[in-house]
Amino acid sequence: MKSKILALLGGTLxxxxxxxxxxxxxxASQRQIGMGHTGTGLETGTAxxxxxxxxxxxIRQNGVTVGASGIISKIAYRAPEPGTSTAExxxxxxxxxxVYGAYKVDELLTxxxxxxTPYGSTVKWGDExxxxxxxxxxxxxxxxxxxxxxxxxxxxxxxGIGFIYAIGGVNLQRSIPVQNQAGEYGKAELxxxxxxxxxxxxxxxxxxxxxxxxxxxxxxxxxxVKEGDVTFTNIPGSLSSRFPEGTEFDARLPLPAxxxxxxxxxxxxxxxxxxxxxxxGWSAYENLRFDYSQNVNGSPTSVNARNYxxxxxxxxxxxxxxxxxxxxxxxxxxxxxxxxNGYLTPETPDADxxxxxxxxGYQVSENLSVDASFLYINxxxxxxASDKSGGIGGTYxxxxxxxxxxxxxxx
Amino acid sequence: xxxYIYKTGMLALFAGVxxxxxxxxxxxPSASAGQADFTKYVAVxxxxxxxxxxxxxxxxxxxxxxxAILAGxxxxxxxxxxxxxxxxxxxxxxxxxxxxxxxxxxxxxxLEPVKDKLAIRGLGADTKTxxxxxxxxxxNNLGVPGIKMVDVTTAGYGLNNPLGFNPYYERLIGxxxxxxxxxxxxxxKVAATNPTFFTMWLGNNDxxxxxxxxxxxxxxxxxxxxxSLDAMVAALTANGAKGAIINIPDVTGIxxxxxxxxxxxxxxxxxxxxxxxxxxxxxxxxxxxxxxxVLLTSTVGTPETVGTATIPHGFSPYxxxxxxxxxxxxxxxxxxxxxxxxxxxLSTAAQAKSLVYVDMNAFFNSIQMKEGKATLNLNAIxxxxxxxxxxxxxxxxxxxxxxxYAIVANEIIRNINNKYGAHVPTADETQYRAVLFP
Numbered sequence: 001m002k003s004k005i006l007a008l009l010g011g012t013l014x015x016x017x018x019x020x021x022x023x024x025x026x027x028a029s030q031r032q033i034g035m036g037h038t039g040t041g042l043e044t045g046t047a048x049x050x051x052x053x054x055x056x057x058x059i060r061q062n063g064v065t066v067g068a069s070g071i072i073s074k075i076a077y078r079a080p081e082p083g084t085s086t087a088e089x090x091x092x093x094x095x096x097x098x099v100y101g102a103y104k105v106d107e108l109l110t111x112x113x114x115x116x117t118p119y120g121s122t123v124k125w126g127d128e129x130x131x132x133x134x135x136x137x138x139x140x141x142x143x144x145x146x147x148x149x150x151x152x153x154x155x156x157x158x159x160g161i162g163f164i165y166a167i168g169g170v171n172l173q174r175s176i177p178v179q180n181q182a183g184e185y186g187k188a189e190l191x192x193x194x195x196x197x198x199x200x201x202x203x204x205x206x207x208x209x210x211x212x213x214x215x216x217x218x219x220x221x222x223x224x225v226k227e228g229d230v231t232f233t234n235i236p237g238s239l240s241s242r243f244p245e246g247t248e249f250d251a252r253l254p255l256p257a258x259x260x261x262x263x264x265x266x267x268x269x270x271x272x273x274x275x276x277x278x279x280x281g282w283s284a285y286e287n288l289r290f291d292y293s294q295n296v297n298g299s300p301t302s303v304n305a306r307n308y309x310x311x312x313x314x315x316x317x318x319x320x321x322x323x324x325x326x327x328x329x330x331x332x333x334x335x336x337x338x339x340x341n342g343y344l345t346p347e348t349p350d351a352d353x354x355x356x357x358x359x360x361g362y363q364v365s366e367n368l369s370v371d372a373s374f375l376y377i378n379x380x381x382x383x384x385a386s387d388k389s390g391g392i393g394g395t396y397x398x399x400x401x402x403x404x405x406x407x408x409x410x411x
Numbered sequence: 412x413x414x415y416i417y418k419t420g421m422l423a424l425f426a427g428v429x430x431x432x433x434x435x436x437x438x439x440p441s442a443s444a445g446q447a448d449f450t451k452y453v454a455v456x457x458x459x460x461x462x463x464x465x466x467x468x469x470x471x472x473x474x475x476x477x478x479a480i481l482a483g484x485x486x487x488x489x490x491x492x493x494x495x496x497x498x499x500x501x502x503x504x505x506x507x508x509x510x511x512x513x514x515x516x517x518x519x520x521x522l523e524p525v526k527d528k529l530a531i532r533g534l535g536a537d538t539k540t541x542x543x544x545x546x547x548x549x550x551n552n553l554g555v556p557g558i559k560m561v562d563v564t565t566a567g568y569g570l571n572n573p574l575g576f577n578p579y580y581e582r583l584i585g586x587x588x589x590x591x592x593x594x595x596x597x598x599x600k601v602a603a604t605n606p607t608f609f610t611m612w613l614g615n616n617d618x619x620x621x622x623x624x625x626x627x628x629x630x631x632x633x634x635x636x637x638x639s640l641d642a643m644v645a646a647l648t649a650n651g652a653k654g655a656i657i658n659i660p661d662v663t664g665i666x667x668x669x670x671x672x673x674x675x676x677x678x679x680x681x682x683x684x685x686x687x688x689x690x691x692x693x694x695x696x697x698x699x700x701x702x703x704x705v706l707l708t709s710t711v712g713t714p715e716t717v718g719t720a721t722i723p724h725g726f727s728p729y730x731x732x733x734x735x736x737x738x739x740x741x742x743x744x745x746x747x748x749x750x751x752x753x754x755x756x757l758s759t760a761a762q763a764k765s766l767v768y769v770d771m772n773a774f775f776n777s778i779q780m781k782e783g784k785a786t787l788n789l790n791a792i793x794x795x796x797x798x799x800x801x802x803x804x805x806x807x808x809x810x811x812x813x814x815x816y817a818i819v820a821n822e823i824i825r826n827i828n829n830k831y832g833a834h835v836p837t838a839d840e841t842q843y844r845a846v847l848f849p
Contacts, residue, residue: 078437079839083837133790399435
């Protein structure tokens with residue numbers, strides 16, 4: 001059964017589009033999405049593999065969790081005043097997912113494996129819009145595979161560490177402003193697989209039954225693309241030597257480090273409150289650079305500045321147990337954009353975003369529970385000249401609806 | 412029951428909010444004409460206004476003329492129909508034009524004339540000027556390729572006669588020797604259209620004719636330029652029409668003069684242990700300097716027999732570039748002085764009638780390359796006056812590509828909006844083509 005689900009998820013590896021700051025996708029647990037994606041300062045079951053490996057040693061039973069979200073997102077674009085051209089990104093359904101398994105070796109040591117998709121972006125503007133020479137379509141995907149160990153130092157203190165092996169890829173398509181005799185524009189497609197490594201460490205401290213705190217650090221992962229394929233189409237014959245067939249590219253995309261501090265507060269048996277603050281090391285993303293194996297239009301590289309800024313995300317969440325079986329959840333967060341003025345691009349037309357979430361959990365049987373979540377993201381309308389990034393200037397507005405469902409099995 | 416109503420009410424409200432906010436929307440101000448009135452827009456001018464490109468006037472260029480693009484945008488702010496003297500589909504190649512068919516061994520573009528689907532109906536009374544298929548219905552685009560400011564009051568400028576005439580004007584007015592037909596001066600044809608709004612881009616040929624002939628043709632007389640300009644503006648504003656006067660860009664910034672960069676040719680000559688020699692207006696032969704402009708149409712560098720040797724054209728004092736192949740330093744000074752003078756007159760005329768003055772000269776000066784980089788970048792495409800690769804100029808090195816015309820139209824719109832408090836939206840220039848590559 002598990003392998004079937006994994007295979008199924010493997011078939012839809014495209015993770016969500018950029019609905020968090022930059023191209024981060026904060027959808028790592030269906031219970032925690034319902035609580036505004038807090039969780040660093042809580043024992044979150046198997047999802048502690050992601051939120052805080054230090055809390056993993058506090059799980060009471062072995063467990064397996066699988067879950068997925070569906071991102072329905074739309075981005076509107078309008079050309080700078082007094083232009084009239086508009087566009088809407090027709091993004092495919094994003095399907096970020098998570099699979100966690102945790103096993104208690106003994107009272108003190110717990111081991112686990114997590115597979116999740118913390119970064120990804122699929123934006124599809126098409127090849128008709130006025131910004132098509134900047135971007136037609138971009139897919140970024142990253143799947144983190146994280147074997148993890150957690151050790152209960154005392155009844156109040158746990159530490160954990162996970163090794164991250166990330167796999168993924170990039171596919172970028174854009175129109176080239178050269179036209180053949182039929183007036184058709186050239187097109188370039190860059191496609192390549194990528195991989196990288198990193199780690200996830202956490203400390204969890206629970207001084208009383210009512211209070212817990214956690215600190216988590218997920219390191220930067222440099223995703224490196226080696227010998228990706230560059231495919232040119234519709235290039236006029238007289239220019240074919242400038243856009244040579246068989247060109248390959250190397251690129252590197254940093255998936256930034258995230259440092260999170262979380263607090264959990266349990267005033268009663270039924271109520272859990274949580275607060276998280278994260279700092280995302282976006283400043284690692286300085287430029288988007290492609291190195292070509294042979295000159296493309298006379299140049300061996302293509303470099304566009306990004307100069308992202310480090311950002312903070314503020315989250316609050318709550319869970320209330322209505323009875324033995326049913327839990328209701330709600331949360332909200334505010335996510336600052338790492339994109340500075342002048343650097344807005346159509347790949348991640350980012351702006352400060354507000355997230356509102358709700359969720360339910362239901363204990364079906366002693367071993368099986370279901371979580372469902374719904375997240376609404378509304379990004380502020382943003383107008384930018386995009387004159388420093390080679391982007392497409394104009395006004396962008398994004399919203400997303402993200403339903404999700406997950407299953408937990410304990411044994 | 413009350414609870415039920417409350418619950419369904421909340422649910423309906425929630426669903427309503429969800430559905431109405433389902434697609435993100437960006438508000439934009441609606442188009443308006445401000446103090447202008449675009450009901451009847453008439454365009455007056457020369458080849459640039461007609462949509463001339465690639466060395467000819469043909470249907471595609473007409474369809475993408477800047478007045479046609481402007482009219483399309485004016486429509487969003489109350490503008491009316493805009494008729495152009497289009498060549499038919501069957502005669503879509505009009506006067507014929509140049510097509511880019513490849514590169515020669517030296518890397519220069521090969522340009523070949525298109526010879527089919529022409530709109531040539533015969534030769535004029537002078538037995539050499541081609542006559543084009545007539546279009547005698549009233550038109551809004553009165554662009555006449557070749558017309559100078561000083562031509563606008565000339566009676567018989569469009570009459571098929573043996574003395575030389577303008578066939579592009581002839582095709583618009585009919586050929587009867589009457590004051591209402593072939594003898595009608597351009598200014599009268601314009602006055603009869605009675606516009607509510609106009610653009611006037613005249614005067615380029617008054618200096619360009621001199622410049623592209625390498626100083627062989629004359630620069631227009633300044634006094635005649637002034638009286639013709641006054642007559643033209645009076646005709647256009649007779650009924651209180653508002654409009655825009657567009658000035659003359661510095662012709663030495665366009666690819667016709669910059670593509671065969673004199674400094675580069677001089678360097679080649681130096682490498683061949685000789686120099687580049689030119690003939691000036693008074694017949695003097697002298698070595699070229701970087702202040703001279705070798706014309707795009709010059710055959711500089713073509714191997715030719717000089718005495719017993721074969722030497723590239725221009726690389727010997729015995730085979731210098733002809734006067735007509737070079738705009739020499741003295742002539743450049745004359746062109747620049749005349750451009751400034753004419754532009755001052757255009758500016759004064761615009762001010763006197765409170766018209767929009769579009770400083771196209773400043774606009775083109777602002778899009779020259781700087782430190783090897785294009786200074787104009789729109790929607791991730793670079794634009795410069797470079798021949799073919801600059802995306803702005805068509806294959807004749809003087810006239811614009813459809814995309815170049817769209818960019819010019821947008822610049823005019825910005826000026827109109829600014830002057831008349833209008834909100835005319837600009838066009839999406841990416842919907843227009845640049846040079847087509849073979």
